[in-house]
Every structure is written in C-alpha cells, then in structure tokens.
Amino acid sequence: MALRFYNTLTQTVEDFVPADGQTVRMYTCGPTVWNYVHIGNLRTFTSQDILRRWLQYRGLKLMHVMNITDVDDRIIQQSAAAGQSIYEYTSQYTDAFFTDTGKVRLQRPEQVCKATDHIGDMVKLIEGLTANGCTYESEGSTYFRIASFPEYGKLAHLVFEGLKAGARVDSDKYDKDNARDFVLWKAKKEGEHFWQTPLGDGRPGWHIECSAMAMRYLGETLDIHAGGVDLVFPHHENEIAQSEACTHKPFARFWLHTEHLMVEGQTMSKSLGNFYTLRDLLEKGYAPETVRYLLASVPYRKQLNFTFDGIQAADTAIKRLRNYALRLKTSKFPEGVSAKLAERASAANAQFETALDDDLNTAGALGAIFEYVRETNTAMDAGEFLAGNVAGALDVLARFDKVFEVLEPTAAGGGMDDAAIEALTAERAQAKKSKNFARSDEIRKQLLEAGIILEDTKDGTRWKRK
C-alpha cells in the first residue's frame, strides 16, 4: 500500500510522493521561545518526529526546516519585564527547547532557523508582494490586502463573503482596510526592539517569517507543511496568501495538522491547573521515553486525552517490550528455525508498515507489535521458538524502535556498574546451589535497593535495571 496522508487542503487522504521522487522538503512551525515546552507543544512535535522517522524508514531523504520564533509580542513583553534583551531572553528558552525535545528523543530537523536571522528575506518577500500590488501602508506598517488574493480561505475552508470590513473588533492597534487583512511589517513602537529596513523601522508580523524561511531553504513549493490544528487559521492561511500572491505557485502540496491534546478530559490551561511542561512531568518521576510513547501512541489526527493513568499504562507497556527483548537476548532456544514463526515475523512487519503508511496509524502499528510479542512469547513457553528465529524477532523490535524509539531506558546515572552486579549475581548462584536461600535473598534485596531486578529463569539468572 502506498504511503498516504490526510491533506487539510483537500480534506482527503492522498497518496504521498515527494515532488522530485526522493527528497521530502518539509517545513514545520517550531516553538515561540518565550517559555518551556508543554506537553501540548510536545504532542505536535512528537507527531512530526514520527512523520520524519517514517519517511526515512520508507527510504526517502529529508530536508526538514523548522523555525524558531524569537521575536513576537510576548517575547517583547516578557524580555522587557525580565530586563533582558530579546536575544538574551530567547536564547535560554531556545536552548531549553532542544534540551527538552532531545530528552524525548526528537530528531533535530536538518535546518533550524531563527526569525531574527532572516529579516532580510522577509523584507524581500514583502517587497515582492508590494510589486504585485498586494500590500498597503498605514501609519508606517505594511499590510497584506486579502482582497488581492481571491483564494483566501482555501486551507481553512472558511467563506468570508458577507463579512463587513471593520465589523470585527480589532484588538490590533494598527489601522487596516479590512478586518481580515494582516500585518506584514509592524512600525516601530517606542522602547521596542526594531530593525531598520527599506520598509521603515519596525519588526516583522507573525506570519511572514515562515513563508520567507520556508521558501529560502525549500524553494517555492514545499512537499509538506505541518503544524498544530490551531495554526490552520489564520497562520497557515496567511502563509499561503503571502507566499502564493508573490510566487503564483502552490506554497505547499500537503498540509498536515496535529490535533490538540486534552488533560484528564479537559482543555489544558493554566487556570484549570492542568497545565504541564515536560519538565513538570520529569520532576514527577516519569521517564521521558514514557511521555514520548504516550504522545506517539494515539494517531496524530485524533485528540489525545493525556491522563496520569495513561502515562502509567505507557510505562508498563514499554516495560513489556523491554522484557521481551531481554528474554530474546538471554534465553537459550533449541537449535533450528521455525518457518512458521519466521513467516509470523514478516507478517508483523508488514502489518506495522501498512498501519504507518496509512496516515501514520501509530495505534494500529503498536497493535501489530504487541500481537506478535504475545504470540512469540507463547511459542517460547511451548518450546516452539527456535534459535534461528531470534534474529527475526529482534528485527521486528528494531523496526518498531526506529520509529518509536522507547526501548533504550534513559540512563538514571550513578548506581552499580555491570561488573559489580555480575559478581553479586554469581555469588548468589553459588548460594542458591548450596541452598543458602538466606544469602540468596539478601543479595536479591541488596541489588533491588540499587535498582537492579533479578529474574531466575531455566537458563540462569538475568538482571535488568528498574
């Protein structure tokens, strides 16, 4: 089955192939670096990481660009309140962003770009729009005239006929011809950071950075543009308008949007007290890969209800897979290879791949893996799983982990080293042999306190870290 995605632009699931057949040129809206990432942000970024990994799994090359919005109203306010320049203020949150996303094992895009490094590209784009008659100036600011782009609304599928200009209360302080017109370049305000440009002293509007940087690095038509659902309107709609009105070419072929998450069935918000950053969760003792698993396990187009029961379930599910991997690596299986089980491994891989090809159905993919794990565990218990089947099973896990990447535990740091554990395990084996169960249990307890769990099997004792 072909790889396919739901495209917000057409509201249908479409087969996906990059325009040049091999390299996916993709742009995702990155963070506004004024705070630490919360789990809602992380859900979107995690879904994009799954997307990246799946495209690579399918043999495609990637040119993925993500922006860092390091100048906007909130940043200007917050940095002023903190008595810092916008650069000082945003650099700490930019660093924190990569630290946090690194912990949940998000791959870094091929190109990360900051808005403030691309003011020149934005100015050029705005000048191009002006040359095409799509802009107007008012009190030093430059606006995009929506009336100049008849297709406005095609992404969000909004119809604006009947809307009276100025009918909506405009919270923005700048004057506009039409309430829907949006600002490309904001005139300088006293005390605010600004750039001197041919457009006048000021700073960029919110939407222009994405168009300018996306086209700068990826050309006029991208294969994929992705973000959270809340960006569909007005952000992505405006990106389309300002890009296409300039180039007269489609800005992006596929638009992918990740649904929001809820927390314990409610919208996440600070006022409800259910607002969590990744740092909050890690402080509560959850492993970053557990958060990753939970966020990735629900398909990206479905709202995800984030609960503490859910994160607990994710933790247990990961342990099950780790135990399975441990069993594969430490057990002695009879010689030979079971053709039936080899076939079963191929079938599991096929199911896994079919699910992810189908608009990244992560829940379906996980189902394929767990079903395979249970069946092969049963075969192992029955003595039907043979030594020659180990490689195939490890391959199933490896394919899974290429996408989900949760099997390797995050190092807790400190603790006992492997040699010391092996020595105690050996001593305990001796004690058990001579039926000295008191000493045997003492060692088990000692290791448990150090976070090491011992498991006695017919092939000897194996250990793992908690």
Place this chain on the structure above:
RNA sequence: GGCGCGGUAGCCAAGUGGUAAGGCAGAGGUCUGCAAAACCUUUAUUCGUCGGUUCGACUCCGAUCCGCGCCUCCA
C-alpha cells in the same frame, strides 16, 4: 451562528459493508525455594441514540443527543 473533528469494554484505542485488533487495569490459573518475567482463561451478542438502505451495518444514508476545536494570540 459558520466550518471541522470525534463519540467502540473500567481507562486508552484500532478497525470496517460479512459479523469487534492491541495496550493498561481487574479476576482466576500455570510456572516458581522466594521473587520476577511469561503464558493461559476471563471482562463489549456489541460499537452515543432513533430511523432508513442492504441478504447482511459498528462500518453507507438521514435525523438526533453529547464532547472538543477553529472562526481573535495559541502546538
């Protein structure tokens, strides 16, 4: 009001015109010096509700109820 998404077991969740994946939790059992791991059995005659189409619908159509999102800054 307009546009869009969703309602499947205690919780999370896949699926689809042919008779309900998977994970977690619960109960019982097997194995075990202890413990752990693993496995087995068990938990939806039923997929928000009501109609319709069909040999057959959870899956298609209509209506209806409920939840959520966007329409203004927002992942």
